[in-house]
Amino acid sequence: PPQAAARAAELRETLERANHQYYVLDAPSLQDAEYDRLFRELRELEAAHPELRTPDSPTGRVGAEPASRLEKTVHLAPMLSLDNAFDEAELAAWETRNARIVDEVCTAGYVAEPKIDGLAIALTYEDGVLVRGATRGNGTVGEDVTRNLRTIREIPLRLRTDGPPAPARMEVRGEVYMPHSGFEALNRRRAADGQATFANPRNAAAGSLRQLDPAITAGRPLRFFAYAVQMDGRESPPFATQWELLEALRAWGQPVNPLARPCAGMDEVTAFVREFEGNRAHLDYEVDGAVVKVNPLRLQDELGIVGQRDPRWAIAYKYAPDLVVTT
Ligand SMILES: Cc1ccc2cc(C(N)=O)cc(O)c2n1
Numbered sequence: 333p334p335q336a337a338a339r340a341a342e343l344r345e346t347l348e349r350a351n352h353q354y355y356v357l358d359a360p361s362l363q364d365a366e367y368d369r370l371f372r373e374l375r376e377l378e379a380a381h382p383e384l385r386t387p388d389s390p391t392g393r394v395g396a397e398p399a400s401r402l403e404k405t406v407h408l409a410p411m412l413s414l415d416n417a418f419d420e421a422e423l424a425a426w427e428t429r430n431a432r433i434v435d436e437v438c439t440a441g442y443v444a445e446p447k448i449d450g451l452a453i454a455l456t457y458e459d460g461v462l463v464r465g466a467t468r469g470n471g472t473v474g475e476d477v478t479r480n481l482r483t484i485r486e487i488p489l490r491l492r493t494d495g496p497p498a499p500a501r502m503e504v505r506g507e508v509y510m511p512h513s514g515f516e517a518l519n520r521r522r523a524a525d526g527q528a529t530f531a532n533p534r535n536a537a538a539g540s541l542r543q544l545d546p547a548i549t550a551g552r553p554l555r556f557f558a559y560a561v562q563m564d565g566r567e568s569p570p571f572a573t574q575w576e577l578l579e580a581l582r583a584w585g586q587p588v589n590p591l592a593r594p595c596a597g598m599d600e601v602t603a604f605v606r607e608f609e610g611n612r613a614h615l616d617y618e619v620d621g622a623v624v625k626v627n628p629l630r631l632q633d634e635l636g637i638v639g640q641r642d643p644r645w646a647i648a649y650k651y652a653p654d655l656v657v658t659t
Pocket residue numbers: 412413414445446447448449450507559560623643646
């Protein structure tokens with residue numbers, strides 16, 4: 333019946349907007365009781381009219397059936413791996429190498445962001461709707477963990493239309509991670525239940541995401557930061573720089589690390605890296621370095637990718653691992 337379909341569409345939009353406000357913007361727009369009431373109404377409507385179910389319905393975030401095993405899936409293009417710099421001299425050497433290829437690189441500007449110590453994933457959106465989510469795997473072939481990723485409330489099931497027109501098909505890439513607070517609470521629960529505890533938040537996130545039963549994933553404190561976009565080659569990107577790419581991701585409703593920032597030159601990159609080494613200890617998530625990228629996409633294309641997946645235009649500055657004082 334048309335009015336049921338219209339009501340279902342209205343409920344989906346209201347609930348997903350409330351979800352974005354609460355989980356991504358941390359600015360709730362609906363009282364919890366009101367959210368739950370609308371959620372129940374949508375679930376009952378979908379139960380009465382199964383033809384009204386859609387992949388972007390918030391009711392799809394919970395209760396999916398367990399899988400017998402995780403299916404393999406091929407990424408739109410290989411997921412990139414970053415070369416490392418272990419000190420500022422290596423960072424400067426990276427710029428010098430690039431300047432030999434493209435001399436503008438020293439004045440074109442960079443984007444620096446925290447490097448989250450989680451697991452890389454790729455989200456495929458078709459006509460703005462999340463149709464698949466996969467782990468990085470070997471960079472070319474990952475595991476299909478779509479139903480598990482739907483349980484992460486920060487991951488939009490449908491791109492918002494505030495930003496540039498969303499490409500017909502694209503992959504959003506980012507990092508799934510477990511906050512320190514959630515990690516410690518999870519390990520306390522597991523220890524109390526006599527289960528093995530996780531060694532670190534990255535292992536806990538990977539173990540939680542690669543579950544066969546999405547209900548288990550749903551119970552784990554997983555979060556997400558988006559940081560890259562892979563187009564499918566049929567359209568050109570609706571942005572010209574790395575910074576505009578991050579702004580487009582935000583406008584599409586993706587959570588983007590608020591500490592990312594544009595750097596006019598290598599001096600500002602070095603300042604970011606130094607400043608950040610200190611204050612990362614106050615964050616509720618594990619950061620093992622900083623990622624630095626050449627800002628103009630035109631220069632990224634000119635610098636290119638070595639082999640299938642080593643971009644010349646990006647580098648990971650790694651902080652020395654925290655020395656664990658063993659008494
Ligand atoms: C291209 C690329 C590859 C891996 C990345 C990894 C991270 C990260 N672990 O935070 C951030 C990025 O901007 C990345 N960018």
